[in-house]
Amino acid sequence: MKKNILAFILLIAAISHAQHSIKGSMSPILESDWVILYKIEGTKQVFINNTNIKTDSILISGKKQAVGNFEIKLPSSAKPGAYRATYRLEGEGFVDFFYNKENVSFIFNPDYPQEAIAFQESSENKLYNAYMRDISLTQRQLDSVQIAALQDPELNLKEYYKEVYKEVENVQKKYEEITKNKYIAPFVKASARFNSTEILSSVNDYLSNIKNTFFKTLDFSNEALVNSSFLTNRILEYVFYINYSDDEAQQQILYKESIETVLSKVKKESYKRDIIQYLIEQFETSKNLEIIDYLFKTHYNKLPVNLQDKKFKTEKLALLAVEIGRIAPDFSWNERGKTIKLSTLNDAEQYVLVFWSTSCSHCLREIPQLHTYMKNKATIKVIAFALENDTFVWETYTKTNLPGWHHVLGLNKWENKTARTYQINATPTYFLLDKNKKIVAKPNEIKDVKEYLEKL
Structure with a gap:
């Protein structure tokens, strides 16, 4: 025994x-x-x-x-x-x-x-796929009835809507019962849509119902949901698709409002940090500096200090430091025995900041063209930042060929601190600045520089 x-x-x-x-x-x-x-x-x-x-x-x-x-x-x-x-x-x-x-x-x-995925082994995945297939079919049918009624108010679809609504509810209830005590149970429950019990008569009512009930089934404290792509996908859907406007200014407002709504649902501070970082990375793809700054200032910087990732913050802000709309990172240089700083320079309405080198063949072709072009631009000044390994050729070349510009010598070439701050990996590289040193354009070639300046 x-x-x-x-x-x-x-x-x-x-x-x-x-x-x-x-x-x-x-x-x-x-x-x-x-x-x-x-x-x-x-x-x-x-x-x-x-x-x-x-x-x-x-x-x-x-x-x-x-x-x-x-x-x-x-x-x-x-x-x-x-x-x-x-x-x-x-x-x-x-x-x-x-x-x-x-x-x-x-x-x-x-x-x-x-x-296009079919599971051959795994009872949980087979069951979840069956649920997603069945609920999607019935939900699409319900949506099509609702949309048909919105497109043609003369159609009498109220009773048919109720029938399909009941079918959606039955499918959901069936799978919630089948999946009890299974790992996929919270995913089935969280996938349910809160449909209106009655057919809606206006587009605004329909959209409002989707928006107002979006988070009703989402449990941000459930560990299974948190540790999956489920919640992050829902967050993306809410921020970028549910809250959408063709007007750029209104869209920025909607982004902020949707972010506030999402973060209000998250109680665990460490998960909230992860969501903020995730959203920053999403807005980074479109270089939406306003929203990124908003996320850092309004939310990330207010997290407990021990939860803030200083490396993440430093890297992200450095990566976006020279995007259009940013104030150009400051640097200083000696000119005629005086120290001059970019931030306090005030002798023009616009500035062309160009990173170049005497060892760059493209530069030796474009920089003289730029010098000739700029002779008649009294309100625009050029700041020529030369990336060099030594001073001799640069001094000789600039004195002979490029008088009247602000000249900055950047030794150590690609390893120069300012060049790294500006993320310079090729020369010539152009930045156009306004009088406040805000970056207003980043032309690729000299023809793009001329085209922009001609519009001023």
Whole structure:
């Protein structure tokens, strides 16, 4: 009897520490031959493992077709959660799925990974996919009835709307019951839409209902939801799509209002920090300096000091330091025995700041052209910042060929501190500044400089 009990305990222990695998098959195959597996934790991805993609062929309708296969063994310590298999660094190059102590295998089209995925193993993923298919079909049907009524108020669709509404409710209730005690349960519950019980008669009422009920099913304290892409996707949807305006000024107001709404839902300070950083990175792609500054000033800087990531803040602000709309980073130089600072320079209405070098062939062609062009521009001054390894050639060249400009010598060339601040990686590089030294344009070539100045 004791031996049987011991064997049973050993069996349970072996099962509980079993290694599971993630298998994927993609068709068509890609040039990429690798897959990286991550676990999603908050807004971040934690590396788990990686492997190569192996090319095989299978028969489909009597024809051989190439398929890319991969398998990743999970460590026995792997925790249940949302995971991501990434196979391409740009675009939709990943597959998201759930892991809950069972093997996961799927086939998918790598060009449409989330839309064209079928799970062969994993009861939780099969069930969640079935739910998403069924609820999407019924929800789309309900939306189409509502939109038809808005497009043609003469249509009598009230009773039909109620029928479809009841069907949506039944599907939701069915899957909430089926998924009780499963890992995917909070995702099913959070996916529910709060539809109006009655058909709405105006577009404004319809849009208001979506906006006002958007967060009703979203629980920002649920660890499973937090540690997935679910909530971050919903945040993006709310900030960038639900709150949208064609008017730029109004859009900035809507961004701020939506940010306030989102962050008011997050009580855990560390997660709030992650969401703020995530939003900063999203607005960084469009270089929306106003909203980035707003996020830092209004929210990030008010977090507990121990939660603020100084490196993150420094890097982001430095990366955006020379974007259009920013005050140009200050620097000083000696001119005729005096120290001059960019910030206090006040001898023009506009400035052309150009980083160049006497060892740059493009510069030696463009800089003389710029000098000739600027002779008749009395209200515009040029600040020529030369990136050099020594002073001799620069001194000779500027005295002979470029009189009347402000000349700055930047030794150590690419490693020059000011050049690094301005993120200079090629010469010539142009910045156009107003009298307050705000960056108003970043022309690529001299023709772009001339074109901008001609409009003044």
